Amino acid sequence: MNARKQILDRLRAATDTAAEATPLDFTSMERPPWSQEECLQRFEQTLESVHGEVHRVDRAHWLLRLAEILQARKVRNLLAPVEHPLGQALRQSGRDDLPTLLAYDQVIEAWQPSLFNDVDASLTSTLGGIAETGSLILWPTRDEPRLMSLVPPIHIAVLDADQLYSTFLDALRQQGWSAGMPTNALLISGPSKTADIEQTLAYGVHGPRELIVLVLG
Amino acid sequence: MTAQPPPSDVEQFHPRARAALSDPQVRQNFRRAMDGLMAKRKAAFADWDLDALRDLGAAVRQRALAELPNLLEQLEQQLQANGIQVHWAVDGDHACRIVTDICRARDARRVIKGKSMVSEEMELNHYLEQHGIEALESDLGEYIVQLAEETPSHIIMPAIHKNTDEISELLHDKTGTRRSHDVEYLTASARQQLREKFMQADVGISGVNFAVASTGTLCLVENEGNGRMTTTVPPCHIAVTGIEKVVPGLDEVAVLLALLTRSATGQHITTYFNMISGPRQPDELDGPEEVHVVLVDNGRATLYQDPELRDTLRCIRCGACMNHCPVYTRVGGHTYGTTYPGPIGKILMPHLLGLASTRHLPSASSLCGACGEVCPVRIPIPDLLVRLRREAVDGDRLHPSRVAGHGSKRNPVEAVAWRSWRWLHSNGGRYRLGTALATRFRRLQPANLGAWTQYRTAPRLASRSLHQWVRQRSKQESDES
Numbered sequence: 124m125n126a127r128k129q130i131l132d133r134l135r136a137a138t139d140t141a142a143e144a145t146p147l148d149f150t151s152m153e154r155p156p157w158s159q160e161e162c163l164q165r166f167e168q169t170l171e172s173v174h175g176e177v178h179r180v181d182r183a184h185w186l187l188r189l190a191e192i193l194q195a196r197k198v199r200n201l202l203a204p205v206e207h208p209l210g211q212a213l214r215q216s217g218r219d220d221l222p223t224l225l226a227y228d229q230v231i232e233a234w235q236p237s238l239f240n241d242v243d244a245s246l247t248s249t250l251g252g253i254a255e256t257g258s259l260i261l262w263p264t265r266d267e268p269r270l271m272s273l274v275p276p277i278h279i280a281v282l283d284a285d286q287l288y289s290t291f292l293d294a295l296r297q298q299g300w301s302a303g304m305p306t307n308a309l310l311i312s313g314p315s316k317t318a319d320i321e322q323t324l325a326y327g328v329h330g331p332r333e334l335i336v337l338v339l340g
Numbered sequence: 341m342t343a344q345p346p347p348s349d350v351e352q353f354h355p356r357a358r359a360a361l362s363d364p365q366v367r368q369n370f371r372r373a374m375d376g377l378m379a380k381r382k383a384a385f386a387d388w389d390l391d392a393l394r395d396l397g398a399a400v401r402q403r404a405l406a407e408l409p410n411l412l413e414q415l416e417q418q419l420q421a422n423g424i425q426v427h428w429a430v431d432g433d434h435a436c437r438i439v440t441d442i443c444r445a446r447d448a449r450r451v452i453k454g455k456s457m458v459s460e461e462m463e464l465n466h467y468l469e470q471h472g473i474e475a476l477e478s479d480l481g482e483y484i485v486q487l488a489e490e491t492p493s494h495i496i497m498p499a500i501h502k503n504t505d506e507i508s509e510l511l512h513d514k515t516g517t518r519r520s521h522d523v524e525y526l527t528a529s530a531r532q533q534l535r536e537k538f539m540q541a542d543v544g545i546s547g548v549n550f551a552v553a554s555t556g557t558l559c560l561v562e563n564e565g566n567g568r569m570t571t572t573v574p575p576c577h578i579a580v581t582g583i584e585k586v587v588p589g590l591d592e593v594a595v596l597l598a599l600l601t602r603s604a605t606g607q608h609i610t611t612y613f614n615m616i617s618g619p620r621q622p623d624e625l626d627g628p629e630e631v632h633v634v635l636v637d638n639g640r641a642t643l644y645q646d647p648e649l650r651d652t653l654r655c656i657r658c659g660a661c662m663n664h665c666p667v668y669t670r671v672g673g674h675t676y677g678t679t680y681p682g683p684i685g686k687i688l689m690p691h692l693l694g695l696a697s698t699r700h701l702p703s704a705s706s707l708c709g710a711c712g713e714v715c716p717v718r719i720p721i722p723d724l725l726v727r728l729r730r731e732a733v734d735g736d737r738l739h740p741s742r743v744a745g746h747g748s749k750r751n752p753v754e755a756v757a758w759r760s761w762r763w764l765h766s767n768g769g770r771y772r773l774g775t776a777l778a779t780r781f782r783r784l785q786p787a788n789l790g791a792w793t794q795y796r797t798a799p800r801l802a803s804r805s806l807h808q809w810v811r812q813r814s815k816q817e818s819d820e821s
């Protein structure tokens with residue numbers, strides 16, 4: 124308590140701190156008014172430039188494309204949501220070309236080693252995408268917990284083509300983030316990477332080595 | 341893991357600079373890296389109105405600082421409402437004690453760390469290890485630096501001073517990794533080793549890039565995912581942050597994020613932007629049960645009292661000033677012997693350590709102005725360097741010195757010399773007499789002018805002063821006409 128008072132008192136003793144009354148001018152943050160197609164192209168280009176993979180797929184056939192992607196990588200199992208419509212569609216598809224489907228249905232402590240060592244890939248939904256930076260918006264939930272998009276070496280994210288925003292500022296304003304934040308909100312813009320060894324890029328340093336986005340249109 | 345060495349002695353700036361300048365490996369490593377970073381930054385801002393964006397960035401930080409005490413109170417209230425515990429620390433030692441107490445209360449023995457410059461400033465690893473708690477860095481660059489028992493040489497790229505060979509050799513020695521030039525292989529083996537450590541860790545410690553007062557949110561910027569691991573996997577997360585990192589709302593975060601990643605590494609955005617607003621809730625399946633924030637002052641509130649020096653606190657730690665600094669690029673980060681090297685270090689460290697030991701830093705600059713030109717929040721770094729130089733010699737009666745250790749570089753002979761210079765130059769007659777005498781006796785001019793002539797030849801006085809020359813010339817002209 125004393126430290127708190129000491130710090131705040133010292134700050135309050137400062138003079139010349141009158142705040143500016145004019146509101147901030149955010150014009151320089153605005154991007155040209157991109158059409159939906161331009162947004163999509165921009166999103167694709169930017170994400171691909173950082174080693175992400177983007178597939179545009181017809182809403183009706185996404186499971187087929189997913190199966191192809193997973194087979195090409197010899198994925199043995201896929202961690203996917205249970206309650207989210209995507210998870211339901213996946214689980215009720217009756218397809219035999221999909222790997223074993225896993226669920227994150229217990230607290231992390233109960234299965235941590237198995238999540239870290241045995242899961243090949245995960246699939247999550249997203250709350251939208253950001254064209255300018257090629258980013259995905261994720262708000263983890265009980266059905267899709269925080270580590271789902273981080274621990275498995277391949278992360279497949281499903282994005283609705285209608286949910287593209289031009290900038291982060293647009294997204295957070297339009298989605299009303301300041302009204303209440305979840306315990307964890309994420310922007311994900313590519314696979315995990317590092318350039319800490321002589322500025323040479325290496326992927327999958329702590330998180331996924333591959334980020335694959337299915338854009339449903 | 342052995343304890344980190346004590347920070348190298350900042351007083352030894354000059355001998356270290358000489359050593360670094362004659363080490364071709366260090367020079368090459370830095371030159372290459374800085375050239376790359378400068379080019380990437382430029383490309384990343386190509387289609388932006390950078391001046392306007394920097395104006396906005398500066399305004400955002402300036403306003404946040406103007407309201408700092410209120411914002412800190414609001415932040416505390418919001419964090420607490422979100423279930424995050426808030427601690428205040430007056431200095432680095434105090435912050436270390438708070439962190440250690442949290443660890444002890446949980447019986448924690450193993451700590452995993454995400455990148456945090458404030459924890460470097462506090463020398464937290466050293467402190468924890470002295471108290472029997474193992475602290476392991478998980479950012480690859482920090483991990484390398486820790487294995488080498490060194491300190492970071494750059495605030496964004498801690499291991500930038502090492503090349504692949506050196507890192508391969510180090511990983512081989514310390515962890516038994518096979519020697520290799522394959523960066524992917526080296527990275528993958530570090531991943532394997534660190535994954536185990538994440539699972540075993542009792543506490544995760546991270547820094548904070550922005551703290552949002554209106555929502556009680558901690559924002560972390562990173563590429564590797566180790567920050568997300570650190571803040572999600574262990575049952576307890578402690579975030580340490582300087583008190584100046586608070587911003588009013590999310591709109592401001594969007595501005596600073598756009599400036600930070602582009603200025604730092606030329607990325608539109610980092611791979612992960614992680615926003616934490618609470619511990620695991622009863623209906624969640626992962627995340628830490630406990631989240632703590634330690635708000636560290638460590639000299640900042642004192643610095644805040646001076647309206648000019650306060651600008652130092654705008655810094656968002658992007659590192660652009662060092663990437664563009666001709667001095668930093670040549671001498672490298674370790675030469676400074678301080679937590680923050682380069683231009684930001686030169687204007688910040690005197691406040692954290694006092695000017696007595698850091699008096700050489702503000703002078704280690706050509707005042708070329710590059711740092712001020714690239715700073716995304718428009719900190720007038722060159723002006724602040726001049727201010728600190730003045731304080732180091734207690735130069736100016738109109739502006740009384742305020743920084744601890746001011747006057748430590750004052751040399752009585754030099755002070756007398758300048759006072760005489762001023763006396764001579766403030767009166768026309770004295771000035772003319774002075775220059776007349778100086779030109780006449782110019783052969784008596786000493787060749788050795790101390791530090792000035794260490795690397796330069798002394799400027800030679802002309803045989804005639806400008807006044808004499810003009811007088812003679814106009815006389816000639818009138819004679820001719």
Ligand code: SF4
Nearest residue numbers: 655656658659661715
């Ligand atoms: S002083 Fe400016 S350029 Fe340097 S690290 Fe801070 S924000 Fe970046």
